[in-house]
Each structure stands twice: as structure tokens, then as C-alpha cells.
Amino acid sequence: MDDQRIIERTTVMKDIKIAATNVNVFYGDTHAIKDVSVGIEDKAVTAFIGPSGCGKSTFLRCLNRMNDTIDIARIEGKIELDGEDIYDKRVDPVQLRAKVGMVFQKPNPFPKSIYDNVAYGPRIHGLSRNKAELDEIVEKSLRRGAIWNEVKDRLDQPGTGLSGGQQQRLCIARAVATEPEVLLMDEPCSALDPIATAQIEELIDDLKQRYSVVIVTHSMQQAARVSQKTAFFHLGDLVEYGETGHIFTNPEDSRTESYITGRIG
Amino acid sequence: MTDATITPVPSPPKTPLTEADPRTKKRNAAEKRFQYYGIAAIAVGLFFLIVLMVSIVRSGLPAFTQAVVSVDFTLTEEQYDEAEAQLFKTAAYQSYFNAVLREELRERGLDVDFDEAAIERILGKTGGTLREFFRANEDQLGQPVSFELSASSRVDGYFKGRVTREALQDSRFLQQSDLDLVDALADAGIVFSALNWNFITGADSGVDNPGGAGIGASVVGSFFMMLVVLFLSLPIGVAASIYLEEFAPQNKFTDLIEVNISNLAAVPSIVFGILGLAVFIQFMHLPQSAPLVGGLVLALMTLPTIIISTRASLKAVPPSIREAALGVGASKMQAVFHHVLPLAMPGILTGTIIGLAQALGETAPLLLIGMVGFVARGYPDGFVAGFTDPNSAMPAQIYTWAARADVSFYEKAWGGIIILLVFLLTMNAIAIILRRRFERRW
Numbered sequence: 001m002d003d004q005r006i007i008e009r010t011t012v013m014k015d016i017k018i019a020a021t022n023v024n025v026f027y028g029d030t031h032a033i034k035d036v037s038v039g040i041e042d043k044a045v046t047a048f049i050g051p052s053g054c055g056k057s058t059f060l061r062c063l064n065r066m067n068d069t070i071d072i073a074r075i076e077g078k079i080e081l082d083g084e085d086i087y088d089k090r091v092d093p094v095q096l097r098a099k100v101g102m103v104f105q106k107p108n109p110f111p112k113s114i115y116d117n118v119a120y121g122p123r124i125h126g127l128s129r130n131k132a133e134l135d136e137i138v139e140k141s142l143r144r145g146a147i148w149n150e151v152k153d154r155l156d157q158p159g160t161g162l163s164g165g166q167q168q169r170l171c172i173a174r175a176v177a178t179e180p181e182v183l184l185m186d187e188p189c190s191a192l193d194p195i196a197t198a199q200i201e202e203l204i205d206d207l208k209q210r211y212s213v214v215i216v217t218h219s220m221q222q223a224a225r226v227s228q229k230t231a232f233f234h235l236g237d238l239v240e241y242g243e244t245g246h247i248f249t250n251p252e253d254s255r256t257e258s259y260i261t262g263r264i265g
Numbered sequence: 266m267t268d269a270t271i272t273p274v275p276s277p278p279k280t281p282l283t284e285a286d287p288r289t290k291k292r293n294a295a296e297k298r299f300q301y302y303g304i305a306a307i308a309v310g311l312f313f314l315i316v317l318m319v320s321i322v323r324s325g326l327p328a329f330t331q332a333v334v335s336v337d338f339t340l341t342e343e344q345y346d347e348a349e350a351q352l353f354k355t356a357a358y359q360s361y362f363n364a365v366l367r368e369e370l371r372e373r374g375l376d377v378d379f380d381e382a383a384i385e386r387i388l389g390k391t392g393g394t395l396r397e398f399f400r401a402n403e404d405q406l407g408q409p410v411s412f413e414l415s416a417s418s419r420v421d422g423y424f425k426g427r428v429t430r431e432a433l434q435d436s437r438f439l440q441q442s443d444l445d446l447v448d449a450l451a452d453a454g455i456v457f458s459a460l461n462w463n464f465i466t467g468a469d470s471g472v473d474n475p476g477g478a479g480i481g482a483s484v485v486g487s488f489f490m491m492l493v494v495l496f497l498s499l500p501i502g503v504a505a506s507i508y509l510e511e512f513a514p515q516n517k518f519t520d521l522i523e524v525n526i527s528n529l530a531a532v533p534s535i536v537f538g539i540l541g542l543a544v545f546i547q548f549m550h551l552p553q554s555a556p557l558v559g560g561l562v563l564a565l566m567t568l569p570t571i572i573i574s575t576r577a578s579l580k581a582v583p584p585s586i587r588e589a590a591l592g593v594g595a596s597k598m599q600a601v602f603h604h605v606l607p608l609a610m611p612g613i614l615t616g617t618i619i620g621l622a623q624a625l626g627e628t629a630p631l632l633l634i635g636m637v638g639f640v641a642r643g644y645p646d647g648f649v650a651g652f653t654d655p656n657s658a659m660p661a662q663i664y665t666w667a668a669r670a671d672v673s674f675y676e677k678a679w680g681g682i683i684i685l686l687v688f689l690l691t692m693n694a695i696a697i698i699l700r701r702r703f704e705r706r707w
């Protein structure tokens with residue numbers, strides 16, 4: 001990984017959008033996340049990297065309470081969104097998920113038309129007043145998902161009939177259609193070719209202007225390219241968290257160094 | 266992986282692709298064998314299905330025809346007044362009829378003699394039928410009226426080959442000489458086999474009148490019962506399954522409910538009948554023998570079937586769909602109703618149709634709430650009455666007929682089974698069309 005072009009970025013202190021303190025997650029007896037504390041910045045891209053099974057997805061799913069749907073999952077600790085505890089009893093996870101959108105690791109389009117896939121979120125949240133507005137949202141979202149040109153003539157065909165990479169981009173379009181404040185992306189580019197990947201990275205870059213983006217990736221280059229902050233997870237521990245440039249050029253922990261240079265994983 | 270030492274491995278001997286090795290041969294043989302088993306199993310199934318269908322159709326089809334005597338009969342006003350003045354009024358009509366029949370035969374040059382008793386054995390008491398008609402339609406007096414009178418069950422049997430000359434022993438029901446008359450009448454075209462509309466549309470008759478028995482009224486009874494079953498068990502069953510599958514917490518209590526529902530599906534239907542008798546009739550005082558009560562009992566019986574199949578099809582919907590919906594900020598209920606339920610719908614419909622088909626063919630619980638026996642007297646006079654008027658149901662009617670002494674009721678029972686199957690197939694066809702609808706939505 002010597003050919004990585006890592007640009008020393010100027011460090012700007014930004015607001016913390018999501019603050020996690022001492023988060024522990026258990027799946028039954030499995031301790032999947034061990035005492036993780038992390039502050040995710042607003043208007044920035046945070047990358048989660050780490051070997052397979054280290055808990056990246058698990059931690060990501062804590063951030064929009066997606067783990068609530070898993071019966072055996074148990075979460076301890078505190079996660080705050082703009083200073084509000086999202087695990088507070090009074091918080092409605094549905095409202096939270098409208099603000100914290102998610103793209104899942106496995107593409108999961110609805111078995112409905114491409115149009116309906118994207119329009120579903122705006123519809124249930126009442127983001128459009130009429131059909132024309134909805135059409136506009138759908139087109140804009142599909143463009144941002146870098147898939148508009150491929151599907152513009154077949155919007156009424158099932159989203160499940162697309163190729164794997166197209167499905168993933170459709171899911172990205174679906175997630176951005178609801179205009180979330182935070183977008184959690186779990187390996188969004190794992191099934192994409194370099195061109196689509198570049199388009200998605202462009203989208204992420206664009207989203208960063210307004211939102212906070214968290215991306216899980218197995219590609220060191222991608223993490224280095226798109227993120228400002230990087231968190232390295234290993235066996236449920238948050239080993240190292242900091243400026244992306246710093247992590248990639250000057251990791252403090254030996255495990256981080258081994259991982260980014262390709263020796264563990 | 267960088268420090269893995271590579272030792273040279275001898276390359277395996279080359280095997281030609283065009284020739285199957287022993288392992289492949291063995292696997293292919295196993296696959297072939299399995300396919301043969303499958304084909305054999307299907308063939309056996311088909312064979313029994315065909316045997317069943319052929320025997321049902323063969324035994325049941327005669328029920329749809331009926332030997333009738335067709336006579337043009339004119340009754341003048343004087344005859345009418347005269348007959349009405351007599352003490353034995355129907356006997357008077359009977360003798361008029363006999364005269365007409367005699368005349369008819371002579372006109373055609375047929376020379377068979379018969380007495381009143383023979384006509385009564387062949388046609389039953391025609392006088393009563395005639396009198397009833399003319400009293401109701403006095404304006405038809407003096408005009409020729411064409412009557413189609415159904416022949417007695419034995420004569421009908423003679424036409425269908427059930428009664429033969431050789432086997433017939435003279436009795437007060439039918440005698441050898443009557444058959445000569447019947448043959449003559451048949452040659453003259455006065456007696457012939459006609460489609461028995463009354464069987465399809467009519468109601469049950471008394472034990473002594475198999476010719477007049479029809480299944481129509483109990484078809485209506487079954488129809489209203491199915492309405493009750495469908496509109497009770499489908500919404501309740503689906504709602505219960507959605508709650509149990511998607512919302513209910515997993516604990517001892519829900520486990521207990523789950524076990525009980527599965528057990529309920531295995532409870533003998535007669536138990537539901539006793540329950541219906543005790544709860545709906547004796548305690549709630551709902552009308553006896555009514556399709557409403559029958560429907561309630563059958564709905565209870567169908568519920569577990571629907572719940573089990575609905576839960577299975579909800580379980581089969583991939584969790585990623587639910588996550589996708591929740592991920593864009595749908596509530597749990599929205600996720601279920603917008604995404605999960607439409608996908609589960611084909612399975613739910615399959616379960617429903619199995620449950621309904623079971624309910625349609627159920628006899629035992631109906632025995633206990635009084636929907637058997639001579640109750641299907643006629644059609645209900647309205648939609649509401651359809652639920653509350655005493656009626657029978659098809660299987661109960663078939664059961665009643667099969668239990669009666671006269672052999673032609675036995676034939677009616679088979680005919681009833683054909684109607685029952687047609688009803689069932691119609692129901693299934695509707696369900697399949699509906700399921701297609703849902704499947705087309707991906």
C-alpha cells in the first residue's frame with residue numbers, strides 16, 4: 001500500500017453529530033462491541049475499517065437503532081444525536097431512522113417498481129405535495145445514486161430485476177431520497193465497478209457538504225479517498241480513531257498498521 | 266499468506282471429460298433413480314385420482330337425469346267443477362289423467378292395457394300434482410297444458426339400468442307388467458330421460474320421494490356458511506398471525522399460545538361441534554340449524570389452519586425487506602402492511618383456501634348443531650335469512666341421503682358429491698386468480 005496518495009488535510013474542528021460513549025453490544029452471549037466511544041462529526045465523512053466480523057456493521061446499526069429488530073441484541077452505553085440520547089425511552093426509533101438513513105451491506109430493494117422503491121420514503125414522510133414533486137425527488141435521488149441513466153426508461157420495472165450493483169445504487173438512491181441528516185452506508189461499493197464507485201464517492205463527497213456520512217468499507221483506498229475521519233475496529237474493540245491522514249500515515253497502534261498494510265485481515 | 270511455502274504437488278492424472286468416471290456414474294444413477302421414484306409416485310397419485318373421479322362421475326351422473334312422463338293434458342271447467350265437488354278429489358283428477366293417457370296411447374296405435382294401480386306405481390300420485398296446479402292456475406283451464414311428471418324411483422332406476430326385469434320381483438312398488446307399459450310408453454316417446462333441474466336447484470324431499478330431492482338449498486346453505494367462515498377466520502387469523510409473528514415479544518406466554526394454536530389445528534372437528542352446540546346455541550341462543558352457527562363453528566376450526574399458514578408465509582418473507590422499510594423510516598406497521606403482507610399474500614391465500622376447503626367438506630360438527638336431516642326445505646327468503654334460516658349444508662345433505670334406505674337416494678348422494686366438488690373447484694379457481702393478482706406484484 002505504498003502507492004497510496006494521502007494528502008495531509010488541514011484539521012478543522014467540527015461539531016459532533018453523533019457521540020457514542022462506552023457502547024457495548026451483545027448478541028446473546030457474544031460480546032460484539034466492547035466499550036466503544038467515538039464522536040462522529042457533522043458535515044464530514046467517517047470511515048469504519050477493520051477485518052471481517054469485527055463489529056463494524058453492528059456498531060453502525062446501533063447508530064439508527066436498527067439493532068432493535070434483532071431480539072437477541074442488547075445494547076449498553078449512550079449514543080447521542082445532537083445531544084439527545086437516541087436510546088431514551090421517549091425516542092421513537094421511527095423518527096430517528098428518518099433522520100439517520102441507512103444503506104445496508106446486502107442490497108435489499110423492495111420487490112416493487114424502481115420508482116416506488118425511491119418514492120416510498122418521501123411518500124410515508126410526506127415530503128412531496130403532488131406527483132410532479134415526487135417525480136422530481138425520484139429523479140434527483142436516482143441521479144445522486146448514479147443510476148438514473150440506466151433506469152430512466154424502466155422506472156415501472158421491479159427493482160429486484162436489476163443487477164447486484166444497480167440494486168445497491170438503487171438502495172443508495174432510496175436512502176438519500178428521504179434527505180436524512182446522517183447517512184450510514186455499510187459497504188456501499190462492495191458490488192460496484194470502478195466507475196460506479198467513483199460516482200458514489202462523488203455523491204458521498206457531495207453529501208458531506210450538508211450531512212454527516214458514515215461509511216463502512218473494506219477498501220483502504222476508498223477510506224483514504226473519501227473520509228476525513230477513520231475508525232479502526234478489531235474484534236469488537238475500537239483500536240484507533242482519528243484523522244484519516246494520520247491513521248494511514250502514522251498509525252499509533254501496531255494492529256492498525258498491520259491491517260492497513262495488509263498483514264492482518 | 267505471504268510466508269506460505271509452496272511445495273510442488275504432482276499434477277493429477279488427466280481424465281477425459283467425455284467419459285464419466287465411476288463416481289459421476291454413481292451419482293447420475295442415483296439421480297435417475299430418484300427421478301423414477303418421483304414419476305412413479307406421481308403416477309400412483311394420478312391413478313387413484315382418476316379412479317376416484319371416474320367412480321364419482323359414473324355413480325353421480327345418473328342423479329342429474331330423471332325419467333319423466335310428458336303428457337298434454339286438458340282440463341275443462343266442467344271437469345274441474347265436477348272433480349272439486351267430489352269427496353275424493355285427487356282420485357277424480359287421477360282418473361281424468363288415466364283417460365288422457367289411454368287416449369294418447371290409442372292414438373299412437375299402441376295397445377297396452379293398464380289399471381289405475383299401475384299408473385300409481387309408475388308415476389306416484391299424479392292426481393295431487395294436477396289438482397295443485399289447476400287450483401293455482403285456474404286460467405289454464407280448458408287449454409292443453411304440457412306436464413312433465415317424474416316417474417317413480419324404480420322406473421327411473423329401470424331407465425338407468427339400476428332395476429332390471431330379471432331381478433325384479435313383483436311387489437306393491439313395481440311389477441313385471443308395469444315394465445311392459447313403461448317400455449311401450451318409452452317407445453311412444455311419452456316416457457324419456459330428461460335433465461333433472463330439480464336436483465340442482467331444488468330442496469330436499471321426504472324419505473318417500475327420492476325423485477323430488479334436490480341439493481340447491483343446501484348449496485345455498487354451504488355458501489352462506491363459507492361467507493361466515495371467510496369473513497371471520499381470514500381477518501382474525503391474519504391479524505393474530507401478524508401480531509404473533511411481527512409484534513409479540515418472544516416469551517413463555519407467546520410460546521404457550523403458539524403450542525396451543527398448533528394443537529387446536531389437530532382437534533377433531535366433532536369437538537368443535539359440541540363446543541358450538543354448548544356456546545352458540547345453548548348459551549348464546551343463536552338459531553339452531555342456521556348457517557350462521559355452522560359458519561361460526563367452522564370458522565373456529567379454520568382459524569388455526571389460517572394462522573399456521575399465515576405465520577409460515579410471514580416467516581418466509583426475507584428479513585432484509587423489513588430492514589429496508591425500517592431503514593427508510595417506516596414504522597413497524599407500515600413495514601408489515603406495505604411490504605411484508607403483500608409478499609406473504611399468496612401463501613396466506615393458499616392457507617385460506619385449504620382451510621375453507623376443509624370447512625366446506627366438514628360434516629361432523631354440523632351433526633351436532635342440527636344442520637343434518639330433513640331441514641333444507643327451501644331457499645331462504647333474503648340475504649339475512651340466508652344466515653339465520655334453518656338450512657343444511659352440502660356434506661350434511663349428502664350424509665343424510667347416503668343414510669336413507671331408497672337406492673336412488675344413494676345415487677343422489679353421489680350426484681351431491683359432484684356438486685360439492687364443482688363448488689370446491691370454483692372456490693379454488695377464485696383463489697388462484699386472486700393469488701395470481703398478488704404474485705404479479707412481485
Ligand SMILES: Nc1ncnc2c1ncn2[C@@H]1O[C@H](COP(=O)(O)OP(=O)(O)OP(=O)(O)O)[C@@H](O)[C@H]1O
Pocket residue numbers: 027030032050051052053054055056057058059070072105
Ligand atoms: N444477528 C446476529 N446474531 C448473532 N451474532 C451476530 C449477529 N450479527 C452479527 N453477529 C456477530 O457479531 C460480530 C460482528 O459482526 P458484524 O456484522 O458487525 O461484522 P462486520 O465487521 O460488519 O463484518 P463484515 O466486514 O464481514 O461485514 C460477529 O462475530 C458476528 O458473528
Ligand SMILES: [Mg+2]
Pocket residue numbers: 056057058105186
Ligand atoms: Mg458488515
